Amino acid sequence: AQKITQTQPGMFVQEKEAVTLDCTYDTSDPSYGLFWYKQPSSGEMIFLIYQGSYDQQNATEGRYSLNFQKARKSANLVISASQLGDSAMYFCAMREVGSGNTGKLIFGQGTTLQVKP
Protein backbone atom coordinates (compact mmCIF):
# COMPACT_ATOMS: atom_id res chain seq x y z
CA ALA A 1 0.00 0.00 0.00
CA GLN A 2 1.27 3.43 -0.90
CA LYS A 3 2.23 5.28 2.22
CA ILE A 4 2.40 8.80 0.80
CA THR A 5 -0.09 9.97 -1.80
CA GLN A 6 0.13 13.18 -3.76
CA THR A 7 -2.89 13.25 -6.05
CA GLN A 8 -2.01 16.38 -8.03
CA PRO A 9 0.58 15.63 -10.72
CA GLY A 10 0.62 19.28 -11.80
CA MET A 11 -0.67 22.60 -10.52
CA PHE A 12 -0.78 26.16 -11.84
CA VAL A 13 -1.00 29.27 -9.70
CA GLN A 14 -0.95 32.96 -10.50
CA GLU A 15 1.95 34.94 -9.10
CA LYS A 16 1.19 36.46 -5.67
CA GLU A 17 -1.68 34.06 -5.03
CA ALA A 18 -1.71 31.24 -2.45
CA VAL A 19 -1.65 27.57 -3.45
CA THR A 20 -2.25 24.32 -1.56
CA LEU A 21 -0.45 21.10 -2.45
CA ASP A 22 -2.15 17.96 -1.17
CA CYS A 23 -0.55 15.10 0.69
CA THR A 24 -2.13 12.15 2.47
CA TYR A 25 -0.26 9.45 4.32
CA ASP A 26 -0.82 6.05 5.80
CA THR A 27 0.85 4.71 8.92
CA SER A 28 0.06 2.73 12.05
CA ASP A 29 3.10 4.13 13.85
CA PRO A 30 2.04 6.80 16.39
CA SER A 31 5.45 8.46 16.12
CA TYR A 32 6.27 9.92 12.74
CA GLY A 33 7.46 13.04 11.03
CA LEU A 34 6.19 14.69 7.88
CA PHE A 35 8.42 16.73 5.57
CA TRP A 36 8.04 18.79 2.45
CA TYR A 37 10.87 19.25 -0.03
CA LYS A 38 11.20 21.41 -3.13
CA GLN A 39 13.12 20.14 -6.15
CA PRO A 40 13.91 22.71 -8.85
CA SER A 41 14.94 21.61 -12.32
CA SER A 42 18.58 21.63 -11.13
CA GLY A 43 17.78 18.49 -9.11
CA GLU A 44 18.67 19.41 -5.54
CA MET A 45 16.11 18.55 -2.87
CA ILE A 46 15.54 21.59 -0.67
CA PHE A 47 13.99 21.11 2.77
CA LEU A 48 10.99 23.38 3.34
CA ILE A 49 9.07 22.42 6.45
CA TYR A 50 8.60 19.72 9.10
CA GLN A 51 5.60 18.56 11.16
CA GLY A 52 5.83 16.02 13.96
CA SER A 53 2.99 13.65 14.75
CA TYR A 54 2.79 14.95 18.32
CA ASP A 55 2.93 18.62 17.42
CA GLN A 56 -0.22 20.44 18.47
CA GLN A 57 0.20 23.40 16.17
CA ASN A 58 0.62 23.54 12.41
CA ALA A 59 4.19 24.23 11.33
CA THR A 60 5.06 27.48 9.58
CA GLU A 61 8.27 28.63 7.88
CA GLY A 62 8.06 32.00 6.21
CA ARG A 63 5.66 31.71 3.27
CA TYR A 64 5.24 27.97 3.86
CA SER A 65 2.73 26.47 6.23
CA LEU A 66 1.61 22.92 6.77
CA ASN A 67 -2.08 22.17 7.23
CA PHE A 68 -1.84 19.10 9.44
CA GLN A 69 -5.07 17.14 9.95
CA LYS A 70 -4.07 14.08 11.91
CA ALA A 71 -7.47 12.37 11.93
CA ARG A 72 -7.65 12.63 8.15
CA LYS A 73 -3.97 11.73 7.79
CA SER A 74 -3.31 14.71 5.61
CA ALA A 75 -0.41 17.16 5.59
CA ASN A 76 -1.05 19.74 2.91
CA LEU A 77 1.54 22.39 2.07
CA VAL A 78 0.30 25.95 1.70
CA ILE A 79 2.48 28.46 -0.13
CA SER A 80 1.35 32.05 0.31
CA ALA A 81 2.11 34.89 -2.10
CA SER A 82 3.55 32.64 -4.82
CA GLN A 83 6.68 33.78 -6.61
CA LEU A 84 8.07 32.79 -9.99
CA GLY A 85 10.93 31.06 -8.20
CA ASP A 86 8.46 28.70 -6.54
CA SER A 87 8.05 26.84 -9.84
CA ALA A 88 9.42 23.38 -9.07
CA MET A 89 8.53 19.83 -8.11
CA TYR A 90 7.31 19.44 -4.53
CA PHE A 91 7.58 16.22 -2.55
CA CYS A 92 5.83 15.18 0.62
CA ALA A 93 7.73 12.64 2.71
CA MET A 94 7.17 10.69 5.91
CA ARG A 95 9.48 9.14 8.42
CA GLU A 96 8.27 6.43 10.79
CA VAL A 97 10.32 5.91 13.92
CA GLY A 98 8.56 3.09 15.69
CA SER A 99 9.92 -0.35 16.40
CA GLY A 100 11.45 -1.96 13.34
CA ASN A 101 11.75 1.30 11.43
CA THR A 102 15.12 2.76 10.58
CA GLY A 103 13.78 6.25 10.08
CA LYS A 104 14.16 6.41 6.32
CA LEU A 105 12.12 8.93 4.37
CA ILE A 106 9.28 7.62 2.24
CA PHE A 107 8.41 10.02 -0.57
CA GLY A 108 5.28 10.66 -2.56
CA GLN A 109 5.22 10.92 -6.34
CA GLY A 110 5.50 14.69 -6.28
CA THR A 111 3.50 17.64 -7.59
CA THR A 112 4.82 19.97 -10.27
CA LEU A 113 3.96 23.58 -9.51
CA GLN A 114 4.10 26.27 -12.16
CA VAL A 115 3.72 29.91 -11.17
CA LYS A 116 2.32 32.14 -13.89
CA PRO A 117 3.38 35.80 -14.14
Added chain:
Amino acid sequence: EAEVAQSPRYKITEKSQAVAFWCDPISGHATLYWYRQILGQGPELLVQFQDESVVDDSQLPKDRFSAERLKGVDSTLKIQPAELGDSAMYLCASGRRAGRTDTQYFGPGTRLTVL
Protein backbone atom coordinates in the same frame (compact mmCIF):
# COMPACT_ATOMS: atom_id res chain seq x y z
CA GLU B 1 25.88 27.41 5.55
CA ALA B 2 27.12 23.81 5.52
CA GLU B 3 26.07 21.69 2.57
CA VAL B 4 26.21 18.11 1.43
CA ALA B 5 28.74 17.74 -1.38
CA GLN B 6 28.43 15.21 -4.20
CA SER B 7 30.53 14.44 -7.22
CA PRO B 8 30.39 14.10 -10.10
CA ARG B 9 27.27 16.11 -10.90
CA TYR B 10 26.78 14.30 -14.19
CA LYS B 11 28.03 10.95 -15.40
CA ILE B 12 27.55 9.27 -18.74
CA THR B 13 28.70 5.69 -19.07
CA GLU B 14 28.14 2.66 -21.21
CA LYS B 15 26.41 -0.41 -19.90
CA SER B 16 28.66 -2.99 -18.27
CA GLN B 17 31.07 -0.28 -17.13
CA ALA B 18 31.75 0.57 -13.49
CA VAL B 19 30.75 3.91 -11.99
CA ALA B 20 31.32 5.46 -8.59
CA PHE B 21 29.71 8.38 -6.81
CA TRP B 22 31.09 10.29 -3.86
CA CYS B 23 29.30 12.09 -1.05
CA ASP B 24 30.62 14.30 1.75
CA PRO B 25 27.92 14.95 4.37
CA ILE B 26 27.51 18.00 6.55
CA SER B 27 30.17 17.97 9.24
CA GLY B 28 29.03 16.22 12.39
CA HIS B 29 26.12 14.41 10.78
CA ALA B 30 26.05 10.79 11.89
CA THR B 31 23.52 9.47 9.41
CA LEU B 32 24.07 9.29 5.68
CA TYR B 33 21.61 8.15 3.05
CA TRP B 34 21.83 7.25 -0.62
CA TYR B 35 18.60 7.60 -2.59
CA ARG B 36 17.83 6.81 -6.23
CA GLN B 37 15.32 8.93 -8.07
CA ILE B 38 13.95 7.79 -11.40
CA LEU B 39 12.69 10.62 -13.60
CA GLY B 40 9.18 11.68 -12.62
CA GLN B 41 9.16 9.75 -9.33
CA GLY B 42 10.04 10.36 -5.72
CA PRO B 43 13.41 9.26 -4.34
CA GLU B 44 13.74 5.76 -2.89
CA LEU B 45 16.29 4.74 -0.29
CA LEU B 46 19.13 2.53 -1.42
CA VAL B 47 21.25 2.46 1.74
CA GLN B 48 21.41 4.16 5.13
CA PHE B 49 24.49 4.51 7.33
CA GLN B 50 24.73 5.35 11.00
CA ASP B 51 28.36 6.43 11.38
CA GLU B 52 30.27 3.70 9.51
CA SER B 53 27.64 0.98 9.95
CA VAL B 54 24.96 0.04 7.45
CA VAL B 55 21.52 0.41 9.04
CA ASP B 56 19.33 -0.40 6.05
CA ASP B 57 20.37 -1.75 2.66
CA SER B 58 17.26 -3.80 1.99
CA GLN B 59 16.61 -2.01 -1.33
CA LEU B 60 20.20 -2.04 -2.54
CA PRO B 61 20.74 -4.42 -5.51
CA LYS B 62 23.71 -6.09 -3.92
CA ASP B 63 24.70 -8.08 -6.99
CA ARG B 64 25.85 -4.86 -8.64
CA PHE B 65 25.71 -2.05 -6.09
CA SER B 66 28.01 -1.49 -3.14
CA ALA B 67 28.33 1.34 -0.65
CA GLU B 68 30.83 2.17 2.02
CA ARG B 69 31.48 4.82 4.63
CA LEU B 70 34.78 3.63 6.01
CA LYS B 71 35.57 6.32 8.57
CA GLY B 72 32.02 7.40 9.21
CA VAL B 73 32.44 10.59 7.22
CA ASP B 74 32.32 10.57 3.42
CA SER B 75 30.80 7.75 1.42
CA THR B 76 31.12 6.08 -1.96
CA LEU B 77 28.39 4.33 -3.93
CA LYS B 78 29.53 2.02 -6.71
CA ILE B 79 27.72 0.26 -9.53
CA GLN B 80 29.41 -2.57 -11.37
CA PRO B 81 28.36 -3.37 -14.00
CA ALA B 82 26.00 -0.53 -14.89
CA GLU B 83 22.76 -1.40 -16.66
CA LEU B 84 20.44 0.73 -18.77
CA GLY B 85 17.86 0.74 -15.96
CA ASP B 86 20.33 2.39 -13.62
CA SER B 87 19.89 5.72 -15.39
CA ALA B 88 18.58 7.99 -12.64
CA MET B 89 19.48 10.75 -10.21
CA TYR B 90 21.49 9.54 -7.23
CA LEU B 91 20.96 11.71 -4.19
CA CYS B 92 22.96 11.73 -0.99
CA ALA B 93 21.51 13.12 2.23
CA SER B 94 22.76 13.49 5.78
CA GLY B 95 21.22 14.08 9.18
CA ARG B 96 22.34 14.44 12.79
CA ARG B 97 20.58 11.26 13.89
CA ALA B 98 17.83 8.93 12.74
CA GLY B 99 15.08 10.20 15.01
CA ARG B 100 11.56 11.31 14.12
CA THR B 101 12.43 14.98 14.10
CA ASP B 102 15.72 14.69 12.28
CA THR B 103 15.80 16.61 9.02
CA GLN B 104 17.71 15.14 6.11
CA TYR B 105 19.65 17.61 4.00
CA PHE B 106 20.33 16.66 0.42
CA GLY B 107 23.25 17.23 -1.88
CA PRO B 108 22.92 18.38 -5.50
CA GLY B 109 22.80 14.81 -6.79
CA THR B 110 24.59 12.88 -9.52
CA ARG B 111 22.64 12.44 -12.72
CA LEU B 112 23.65 9.11 -14.27
CA THR B 113 22.99 8.19 -17.88
CA VAL B 114 23.77 4.66 -19.00
CA LEU B 115 24.02 4.18 -22.77
